[in-house]
Amino acid sequence: MNLFNFQPGHEGYYGEYGGAYIPEILWSTIEELKTALKNAKADPDFWQEYISLMQSYSCRPTPISYLENLSRELGGAQLYVKREDLNHTGSHKANNVMGQGLLTKRLGKTRVIAETGAGQHGVATATMAARFGFECVIYMGTEDVARQRPNVFWMEQLGATVVPVTDGSQTLKDAINEAMRDWVTNYPTTHYVLGTACGTHPFPEMVAWFQSLIGTEAREQMLSQYGSMPDKVFACVGGGSNALGLFQGFLDDESVELVGVEAGGKGLDSGAHATRLTSREGSVGVAQGYKTYFLQNNDGQMLHTHSISAGLDYIGVSPILSHLKQTGRIRFEAATDNEVIEALKLVMKKEGLIPALESAHAFARAIQEAPALPKHTKLLINQSGRGDKDIFTVADAIRDENWEHFIQGKAKDYESRNIYS
Numbered sequence: 529m530n531l532f533n534f535q536p537g538h539e540g541y542y543g544e545y546g547g548a549y550i551p552e553i554l555w556s557t558i559e560e561l562k563t564a565l566k567n568a569k570a571d572p573d574f575w576q577e578y579i580s581l582m583q584s585y586s587c588r589p590t591p592i593s594y595l596e597n598l599s600r601e602l603g604g605a606q607l608y609v610k611r612e613d614l615n616h617t618g619s620h621k622a623n624n625v626m627g628q629g630l631l632t633k634r635l636g637k638t639r640v641i642a643e644t645g646a647g648q649h650g651v652a653t654a655t656m657a658a659r660f661g662f663e664c665v666i667y668m669g670t671e672d673v674a675r676q677r678p679n680v681f682w683m684e685q686l687g688a689t690v691v692p693v694t695d696g697s698q699t700l701k702d703a704i705n706e707a708m709r710d711w712v713t714n715y716p717t718t719h720y721v722l723g724t725a726c727g728t729h730p731f732p733e734m735v736a737w738f739q740s741l742i743g744t745e746a747r748e749q750m751l752s753q754y755g756s757m758p759d760k761v762f763a764c765v766g767g768g769s770n771a772l773g774l775f776q777g778f779l780d781d782e783s784v785e786l787v788g789v790e791a792g793g794k795g796l797d798s799g800a801h802a803t804r805l806t807s808r809e810g811s812v813g814v815a816q817g818y819k820t821y822f823l824q825n826n827d828g829q830m831l832h833t834h835s836i837s838a839g840l841d842y843i844g845v846s847p848i849l850s851h852l853k854q855t856g857r858i859r860f861e862a863a864t865d866n867e868v869i870e871a872l873k874l875v876m877k878k879e880g881l882i883p884a885l886e887s888a889h890a891f892a893r894a895i896q897e898a899p900a901l902p903k904h905t906k907l908l909i910n911q912s913g914r915g916d917k918d919i920f921t922v923a924d925a926i927r928d929e930n931w932e933h934f935i936q937g938k939a940k941d942y943e944s945r946n947i948y949s
């Protein structure tokens with residue numbers, strides 16, 4: 529299935545989703561980017577350079593681990609995990625930013641900008657900018673700057689300028705608007721490093737392409753190391769880049785079921801979730817430069833989203849995924865915050881893995897389905913990132929008393945002396 533074989537006159541559309549709804553001033557920049565992407569895709573040397581870079585800088589190919597203990601515990605299907613957590617900066621985001629870094633070089637640009645919510649994409653972009661010697665500006669809502677201090681700290685140490693955005697709700701969507709404003713002003717020197725397979729054409733195609741190495745590796749590894757294809761493949765869905773990355777390896781294998789797992793938050797009826805494709809509240813609209821399912825009310829006002837994992841807490845979703853939902857190629861499900869914490873605890877105790885809260889959504893669903901499946905069934909789960917970053921959230925959720933004492937102690941230290949003097 530070639531997702532990027534666009535119908536004549538419908539370039540950038542996946543079925544009815546996608547497109548490029550952009551201000552006129554960005555047309556030539558987007559044209560330039562489309563041309564650069566097209567040329568890069570037609571140039572085998574570019575892909576080879578990308579693969580070599582990821583091998584020497586980001587531990588690729590990442591392994592697939594067989595979860596023997598957890599499989600035995602569940603008593604049904606066999607569980608396998610693609611280890612994207614082993615990438616530099618701890619998630620699949622490295623694939624996207626390093627790819628866009630190479631493309632920025634090809635465009636002859638010297639400055640990169642990005643939006644970030646939780647800060648993970650900001651840290652990944654700042655790492656890439658340092659490695660390539662680009663100037664780097666990261667836009668982040670003031671609210672998020674306050675909540676994500678450790679990531680802001682690292683971005684600044686890596687040499688990036690973090691600009692707090694005080695507009696609107698002071699979160700991700702305001703940061704996106706501000707980054708767009710910067711791009712409109714500075715496009716001759718600047719590339720906008722979008723963080724997921726969303727936004728205006730050609731970003732969904734570009735990000736999905738860079739992430740496709742996850743699925744290419746995984747298909748090969750399952751066949752050569754474990755003797756057969758997986759029966760079902762699970763990935764969490766925020767914007768959709770890790771899911772598309774893994775799923776692309778299996779799109780044409782009809783026997784392989786693809787399962788995307790959204791953030792069910794406090795439950796689908798709670799009004800506190802981020803399920804654009806699995807709940808009634810998701811509907812088709814145009815925002816942020818593209819057409820897809822958004823969490824919005826009847827007037828097109830964006831709704832408040834909630835998830836225990838910051839990376840899945842987003843109002844839009846990749847237009848490519850919206851299309852593959854419509855064609856029925858991908859089944860979409862949701863996992864709630866509570867299910868995610870339970871899954872995470874089980875995986876840590878049984879396998880010694882610490883998946884990111886985002887990835888734990890994929891685990892939660894696979895763990896739910898595994899017991900009823902025959903023993904020869906193989907489930908492949910994408911561990912999109914590592915969970916170290918979630919220590920504050922997880923320790924809170926499981927109410928670890930010693931952790932609370934530790935945090936209170938730290939706060940007292942800061943109160944009783946000025947540690948910077």
Ligand SMILES: *Cc1c(COP(=O)(O)O)cnc(C)c1O
Nearest residue numbers: 724766767768769770839886913
């Ligand atoms: C950012 C992030 C996600 C969500 O982004 P997608 O584009 O949906 O992949 C998922 N997992 C981890 C670990 C992340 O950091």
